[in-house]
Amino acid sequence: MKLDFIPVDYDYFDFEGRNFAKVIGRSSNGKRVCIIDSCDVYFWAILKEKISQKEIERLSEKIGEIQLDVKGRRTKVEKVELHNKKFLGNEVKALKIFATNYKDLHDIADQLGMPEIEKRRGYDLGFISHYIMEKKLNPLNWYEINGEILNNSLEFGGIDSSLNVDLCIKVDSIKQSDKQNFSPKVLAFDIEADDLKIGEGELLMVSFISENFKKVITWKKCTKKLDYVECVKDEAELIERFVEIVKKISPDFLVGYFTDGFDFPYIKARAMKHKIKLDIGLDGSQPRFSKSGVGRFGTAKIDGIVHIDLLRFIETAYSQYMQSEVMSLNEVANEFLGEGKKEFEFRHSSKIDSDGWEKYFEYNLHDSVLTYKIFEKIWPDLLEFTRVMQEPVFDVSRNGMSRNVEDYILHNLSRFNEIPERRPGYDEIGERKKREKYVGAFVFEPTAGLYQNLGIFDFTSYWPSIIVTFNLSKSTMLEKKEKNSLEVDLKDKKVYFSKKPGFFPEMLKEIIEKRKKYKKELAEKFDVIKKARSNAFKLLANASYGYLGFFGARYYCPEASASATSISRDFIKEIIAKINNEGYKTIYSDTDSIAFLLNEKSKQKTLEFLKKLNSGLPGIMELELEDFYKRGIWVTTRTGEFGAKKKYALITEKDKLKIRGFETVRRDWCALAREIQNNVLLMILEDGDEKRALEYLKKLVKEVKERKINVKKMMIRTQLKKPISEYKSITPHVVAAQKMLEKEMPIDMGTLIEYYIAETDSKKKLVRDKVKLSDEPGEYNIEYYLKHQILPAVENIMQVFNFDVNTIIETKKQKTLGEF
DNA sequence: GAAGTGGATATACC
DNA sequence: ACTGGTATATCCACTTC
Numbered sequence: 001m002k003l004d005f006i007p008v009d010y011d012y013f014d015f016e017g018r019n020f021a022k023v024i025g026r027s028s029n030g031k032r033v034c035i036i037d038s039c040d041v042y043f044w045a046i047l048k049e050k051i052s053q054k055e056i057e058r059l060s061e062k063i064g065e066i067q068l069d070v071k072g073r074r075t076k077v078e079k080v081e082l083h084n085k086k087f088l089g090n091e092v093k094a095l096k097i098f099a100t101n102y103k104d105l106h107d108i109a110d111q112l113g114m115p116e117i118e119k120r121r122g123y124d125l126g127f128i129s130h131y132i133m134e135k136k137l138n139p140l141n142w143y144e145i146n147g148e149i150l151n152n153s154l155e156f157g158g159i160d161s162s163l164n165v166d167l168c169i170k171v172d173s174i175k176q177s178d179k180q181n182f183s184p185k186v187l188a189f190d191i192e193a194d195d196l197k198i199g200e201g202e203l204l205m206v207s208f209i210s211e212n213f214k215k216v217i218t219w220k221k222c223t224k225k226l227d228y229v230e231c232v233k234d235e236a237e238l239i240e241r242f243v244e245i246v247k248k249i250s251p252d253f254l255v256g257y258f259t260d261g262f263d264f265p266y267i268k269a270r271a272m273k274h275k276i277k278l279d280i281g282l283d284g285s286q287p288r289f290s291k292s293g294v295g296r297f298g299t300a301k302i303d304g305i306v307h308i309d310l311l312r313f314i315e316t317a318y319s320q321y322m323q324s325e326v327m328s329l330n331e332v333a334n335e336f337l338g339e340g341k342k343e344f345e346f347r348h349s350s351k352i353d354s355d356g357w358e359k360y361f362e363y364n365l366h367d368s369v370l371t372y373k374i375f376e377k378i379w380p381d382l383l384e385f386t387r388v389m390q391e392p393v394f395d396v397s398r399n400g401m402s403r404n405v406e407d408y409i410l411h412n413l414s415r416f417n418e419i420p421e422r423r424p425g426y427d428e429i430g431e432r433k434k435r436e437k438y439v440g441a442f443v444f445e446p447t448a449g450l451y452q453n454l455g456i457f458d459f460t461s462y463w464p465s466i467i468v469t470f471n472l473s474k475s476t477m478l479e480k481k482e483k484n485s486l487e488v489d490l491k492d493k494k495v496y497f498s499k500k501p502g503f504f505p506e507m508l509k510e511i512i513e514k515r516k517k518y519k520k521e522l523a524e525k526f527d528v529i530k531k532a533r534s535n536a537f538k539l540l541a542n543a544s545y546g547y548l549g550f551f552g553a554r555y556y557c558p559e560a561s562a563s564a565t566s567i568s569r570d571f572i573k574e575i576i577a578k579i580n581n582e583g584y585k586t587i588y589s590d591t592d593s594i595a596f597l598l599n600e601k602s603k604q605k606t607l608e609f610l611k612k613l614n615s616g617l618p619g620i621m622e623l624e625l626e627d628f629y630k631r632g633i634w635v636t637t638r639t640g641e642f643g644a645k646k647k648y649a650l651i652t653e654k655d656k657l658k659i660r661g662f663e664t665v666r667r668d669w670c671a672l673a674r675e676i677q678n679n680v681l682l683m684i685l686e687d688g689d690e691k692r693a694l695e696y697l698k699k700l701v702k703e704v705k706e707r708k709i710n711v712k713k714m715m716i717r718t719q720l721k722k723p724i725s726e727y728k729s730i731t732p733h734v735v736a737a738q739k740m741l742e743k744e745m746p747i748d749m750g751t752l753i754e755y756y757i758a759e760t761d762s763k764k765k766l767v768r769d770k771v772k773l774s775d776e777p778g779e780y781n782i783e784y785y786l787k788h789q790i791l792p793a794v795e796n797i798m799q800v801f802n803f804d805v806n807t808i809i810e811t812k813k814q815k816t817l818g819e820f
Numbered sequence: 821g822a823a824g825t826g827g828a829t830a831t832a833c834c
Numbered sequence: 835a836c837t838g839g840t841a842t843a844t845c846c847a848c849t850t851c
Contacts, residue, residue, distance in 0.1 A: 400836050402837045438838090438839080439839080546839095550838075552835065565839075638843070644841085645841055645842080646833050646842070647833090647842075660833065660834095663843090667831075668843095718829090721829075728828065729829065729846050731830090734829095766845080768845080768846080788845095
């Protein structure tokens with residue numbers, strides 16, 4: 001039997017003591033296929049230097065005789081081989097120790113306390129990762145599979161008869177295929193419930209969207225007006241229908257939004273209450289819920305069907321580039337699709353009239369529609385991320401960038417003949433976390449002022465280009481100085497790096513080259529998959545520097561991180577000096593970018609100068625023009641003593657604004673202050689003086705004093721970063737959160753708390769005593785908003801023109817101060 | 821009880 | 835705990851006189 005196959009979901013099982021991979025995917029004619037395969041399981045014992053051949057033979061024999069009785073399983077070492085390998089770039093002799101079951105590797109490794117053995121590695125990868133590395137059956141790529149159909153055979157304990165697939169195949173051989181296209185079957189869903197606390201209310205309805213399929217199932221209230229609404233008897237029947245529909249559609253991907261944290265835990269809790277089995281897995285199993293880490297939400301994994309929680313992937317892959325300040329379905333849908341959620345005013349189901357129910361059904365269905373559409377939009381990225389990281393899409397969609405970097409490294413090690421480094425243990429992580437911060441990037445202190453005609457240069461992929469050019473990594477760091485090695489002087493010690501290219505910088509170099517290649521091809525002809533691939537490589541490169549300094553990294557090397565920042569400071573300062581020497585004037589610089597005054601020099605000349613600068617840069621380091629700007633403004637800090645860093649605004653000749661750091665771009669300031677500041681900046685940068693901005697400001701201050709501003713514009717939004725009880729300092733947003741708790745509103749860490757500062761009786765002095773929730777009636781506190789929102793937002797901007805904004809704010813107290 | 825200061829907290833920049 | 839360091843700013847908590 002031969003067929004084209006694309007692996008989608010990976011799992012494994014034990015049969016007669018051995019591990020078997022059970023991979024679910026599709027054939028080219030759209031059939032649901034399961035393949036069963038096995039691979040060698042082994043780990044490495046790295047030998048100490050200067051061990052004689054005879055000693056190795058004796059050791060191998062001894063290891064080969066190891067037998068264990070663990071976890072109710074008798075196991076033994078099956079085979080031992082000697083290999084020439086590399087570990088952290090060094091040539092080593094290592095024993096490849098084969099076992100029957102992957103789960104035994106750790107226990108066997110524990111038996112290897114022999115003095116000839118230096119290190120034990122490669123037993124902590126997880127069977128699926130190990131299988132993918134061994135057999136190169138990469139997720140979401142097409143293969144030609146040769147094998148034997150299991151037709152209700154008793155092999156593997158009759159696994160195929162209990163699996164709801166079209167075909168089950170025992171693999172003989174795997175060959176790469178050229179096929180590219182894959183359109184998965186997708187089912188999006190969303191639930192509504194009365195109480196937002198998990199499992200504490202009733203499930204009211206569930207909506208589904210798939211290709212040519214839409215449905216809302218409900219039991220509270222029935223309607224004949226909407227043809228997609230299906231009515232059932234009660235909540236128990238609703239859950240049973242949910243199970244039936246997932247089984248009937250049997251999608252490759254079951255997609256939701258925040259479904260790891262809300263929908264699945266909710267359905268599980270309600271199903272348990274009614275004693276209903278959520279047997280939606282292809283093998284008839286219920287979703288497996290795993291808790292991952294403290295405070296973080298767990299995951300819901302379904303056998304054979306990949307559950308995707310869009311929120312998770314969006315947070316890692318997109319959030320840093322998104323405009324939206326919150327990652328709710330509404331905001332994300334607006335940004336991705338230009339379309340938000342349907343309007344619906346929530347109330348308890350007992351208080352909804354029949355019109356209300358119809359609106360509720362539409363609302364619920366539309367959430368699934370948005371979820372489905374967002375999935376379609378991000379699918380190319382998810383596909384390419386998975387192909388690049390070579391881990392199952394379930395994991396890739398949930399992993400953070402550090403994990404992605406590590407997966408990429410692990411799956412590419414074999415090309416370098418490298419044995420994988422181990423994951424740090426609990427104690428080691430503890431030690432690493434105690435490490436003092438190393439010195440980071442250089443930030444130039446600007447002089448406050450309004451400037452004309454600026455240019456900005458910046459380094460392309462600064463960190464990756466430094467790591468590659470100077471060969472920085474754990475494996476290239478030397479014990480001591482060697483001939484031709486690079487010496488970096490860190491604050492408390494000197495470190496050295498070999499010139500011999502290491503696998504980490506080499507991989508990074510490949511990543512950058514691939515990114516460049518796809519980007520170039522994209523410029524010639526747009527292609528959504530290439531765009532996604534280019535993006536995956538870009539994010540991977542950007543995260544690689546942070547990975548080196550991350551305490552959880554296998555290839556953790558803070559010395560390499562510190563060296564990268566040290567080198568970065570040297571280069572940026574050198575370029576600043578060269579720019580100034582050429583007759584330009586540096587105004588500002590942060591990490592990898594430099595803003596300078598053109599000083600009557602032409603753009604043409606500036607670009608030629610850039611070329612000259614580039615010719616002096618080593619390796620793959622490259623400086624490019626970010627843009628030219630008509631005007632730019634830098635302000636002082638609030639104390640007025642220094643030019644403020646990380647806060648500036650620029651405008652191009654085409655009047656395009658670029659604002660950084662100002663309150664305008666901070667979500668924890670009220671909309672009014674942000675709007676005023678934004679307009680003031682725009683007017684000043686457009687005109688080159690403050691006159692128009694000043695008139696505008698006076699007008700707005702008057703409106704605030706006359707209470708003409710809608711209280712909606714006064715809302716301050718601040719995120720809860722930890723459980724309320726853990727706050728040592730009771731700030732306004734904590735008070736607001738406490739008020740929400742009293743009202744039984746669901747709050748969690750991560751919730752964005754919305755409140756305003758209201759007029760209250762004058763005895764209370766602290767800001768937090770004047771906090772009111774967004775829906776609480778009250779009047780905004782004029783003095784607070786003038787003095788603590790508007791004034792700070794514009795004070796330092798106007799100071800550039802020697803204008804004191806206090807003179808137009810003029811609250812009672814300010815007057816007495818103003819007399820000085 | 822006003823004034824000053826350090827710590828806790830949130831968010832942005834790169 | 836789930837990439838890194840640098841920086842600003844607010845408001846509370848506490849000390850001091």
